Amino acid sequence: MGDLPGYKGRALRFLQAAKASIGDMLEVRTKWGVVTGTLVPRYLYGDGDHVVLKLKSGYNVGLGLDGLDGAAVKAKGEKPSFSPPPPPKSPERLPRVALLGTGGTIASRIDYRTGAVKPAMSESELHSLVPELSGAAKVEAEVMFDILSENVAPRHWGKMAKRVVRAVDEGVDGVVITHGTDTLGYTAAALSFALAGVPVPVVLVGAQRSPDRPSSDAPLNLVAAVSVAGTAKFSGVYVAMHLGESDDKIAFHRGTRVRKNHTSRRDAFVSVGVPLAAVWGRGGLEYVSEGLPPRGGSFSPRPAFAPGAALLKFYPSMPPGAVRSARRLGARIIVVEGTGLGHVSGDVAKELGLFVKSGGVACMTSQCIGGRVDLNVYETGRDLLQAGVVPLDDMLAETALAKAMWVLGTGAKGDRAREMMVHDVAGETTARTFPG
């Protein structure tokens, strides 16, 4: 019964007997009186013992089947028609920005009748929700896919990269990609490699507060991303998110140096070991870091990824078999998150040596997040070097994983792959670490 999503068991039979569908006005007879309200969907994890009505006051109440005598449909529900006012004509002079949706709906609207949240990506919907966009750019929106960011895989990175290449070919001034925040950092790194040298800004943007609430950070993040993508003098792949708790400034992070460091705050994303690329305020860019690549220039994208890489976080008592399982599961490059300067236990080090001997590439990053790995300081480090493990300097572990999948996507293996992992492509390693 597609008409009664979420309902099961007794509740489903009760509603079927009453010939009720979602959105209908029902009169439900309870032991203490009649309750009138609109039937709303039930969440999938809800039990089969309650029927949920939305009262005229707007409140939902769950009525237990044990106390119900029956129900009658008073009026069939009508679907509300959504007709936002048309967007104003953008002046021709505005920059063109491709807005690619990948999920983690950055714009959405609520069906107050049932409480469902629907993505909003059409031009008029976007305009009606974020009117400032129309003044920032001519936005060409397209939903590529609608997936939770934890389900994003290398093949999606490949599709995104190819779609950006096409947009650049079509002459857009910038690209904005909306993305769930959980794996936004991985995707930003992946695209940084695939699109190295891209002549326009490519800005990934997400939201920590869902756009169905008036306090969402999505609109401001989106406005900043679109306006910078359209007008900035620099190019490259960036992540745009709130700089602090306030709705005033948006930070732009380099795609290979960005990390989600908080589960829920608006300013969860931080640039690790490098200054912010740029800061946007309501009046436009307020700060731009030195050394960002300028717009334009030649561009030879390599937008392919292959999954055969693994990320292993070392922990005390980690069984060496973990390395073997990764290999059995198809890993050709293993990125290790070691402790401190880049260490693992002797057993695991030995196992990594065997992996390298068998033709695999083993790389070392640090779970400290800040700072560089250095395998020359302690004996364990020297053993790892001896075993052929490649230190990745101050590359973030997540960035290293994305890079490994990109390296594999180019078809490189063995020494060539090892070389590519170390050679800086998109600012993933830095030469100098600064205090502060």
Next chain:
Amino acid sequence: MAEELLVGLEIHQQLAIPTKLFCACPPVKSEEFPGKFERRLRPAQSETGHLDPAALFEYSKGKSDLYLWNPESSCLVEADEEPPHPLSAEGLEAALLVAATLKSNCIDEVHVMRKIVIDGSNTGGFQRTAVVGLGGSFDADGERVGVQSITLEEDAARNLGEDGGSRRFALDRLGVALVEIALEPVRGDSAHVGAVALQLGRVLRSTGKAARGLGTIRQDMNVSLGGGRVVEVKGVQKLNLIPKVVEYERRRQSMLRAVAAKLRAKGVRKVACRSMDVTATMARTASPVIKGLVAQGGAVRCISARGLAGLLGWEPEPGVRLGKELAEVARAGSLGGVIHSDEFEKQGVTGPEADALRNAMGCSVEDGLVLVAGRPDSVERVIPVLVSRLEAATEGVPEETRAPTDAGETRYMRPRPGSQRMYPETDIPDIPVPGPLRARVAKAVPEDWESTVRTLESRYSLSSDMALKVYDSDLAAEFVRACGKLRLEPSFVASTLVDLPARLTREGVPEAWCSLPALMAALEAVDGGKAAKEAVPEILRSAGEMGVSVGELLASTGREVLDEAHVAAVVEAVVSRESALIAERGDAAFSPLMGEVMKELRGKADGSLVARMLHQKVSEAAKNAGRSG
């Protein structure tokens, strides 16, 4: 002609539980705020793609919200930087107990909703709220009063006012657990409404789950006259304001209906309005207000409103005029007010100026004119709201949300929100109310409050009036504790706790000087023989004046506090010393002598007792002096 006034009360009572509703923060008030951040809420869109009028009004003010916080009273949840924690089980149980006490039908599965509120008072742009009971009733003022629903909800942030372009809020109050009781509309006779509210307060207190203190109970009132539109008065904090608010709304709404009737009688079916910039026309006005605003770079706009001449300043009932309503709208939009044609003369707008305006606007003497002056952007924003308010004059009472004033009047806040927009709080799973919880709640339903009062009466030999006062003052527990601990007359304890603060505040003593700890310390001093009963008021005054606690006052001065006989001795001494002055000035010698006596007795005796004694002695002495002279 008396039309029926209906009042729907919504009582918001803070629950006495140790945490907020959706996080582990304690519900305490902060005085200092080390942290702050700024946000801008966006209006939520309706499902048809249009915006709510109330939401649009707020957003159009272009204001940002500044939130101040202190880690002692708020965390990331209040900052909307962390999802809400599970609904407080204690909060739910307390609300269910209130519902059961009011014979409401408990909801089987509680669904937390988000109610869109974008006036900045909620960082999320919505208030979390859940119905826990439907229906119910209680008896008040000889009638059965129906309950519509019982709701468990989080309180809003504390409004600290506006500062430049931004509204300021403190996060300490945000998230505090409230139970809202929505009553069926009752007869709007002001005494009856007051009695209903008082009675409900008593029932709530009997559950033991009502938090105490100023601001822990707030009433919203939905007032409608003669079946007309509903006006919402939000946030009445003091019970004694309720009858005044009802009475004011009756006058105000009947004035609006009378204006509409006059317009109908004149044949004006629509109050057509036009507005234009008249800054140039008014450049050399005699009106000091407008002159001042223009000098500061302000703009002046004039609205003409068909047929409203004479009706803007008309006062069919005391203290209510259409012009006053317009001024309130202007003030809600950050302007000083308006000047309308019925008060042009009073405001210094001359006859020739009015003619010039009428000429420029192309309207007749039958039409009303409304001048708005101030910052150009503020004026621009307020014009459409004023116009819609003027156009509504033919319809009588417009739907709007109003705030009570301290005097028990109401003033315009914003248009009334469209139908309440709610959607599920997806961060909180639905909460079934299991059988054992229901049973526990049913068992905890208190005996009715009247038996508590009767117990106070019989056990402590209080008069029934005093027993009720103790109960209503919400100090029954303190009273019982004090009587157990101190060897004092219960009636003295009761009158000190309940009557004395009221008497002293009437005499202008700040409320803070009569705090519960101060009262208890004074009672203990009397009990310990360190002070006379009669000295309690003076002790409170002196401690307050000196900014010390009662204990510190008694310890530091080392002065024993005198009983009536000692006071009489001091008074007599002064009277005999100053017999010459009394002989010369008679009763008028009282004032200078009062000063003399108090020099010796300050901090040791109650001033009113001293005054009474002195008065008696002076007039006796004056009479004697007269006879002898």
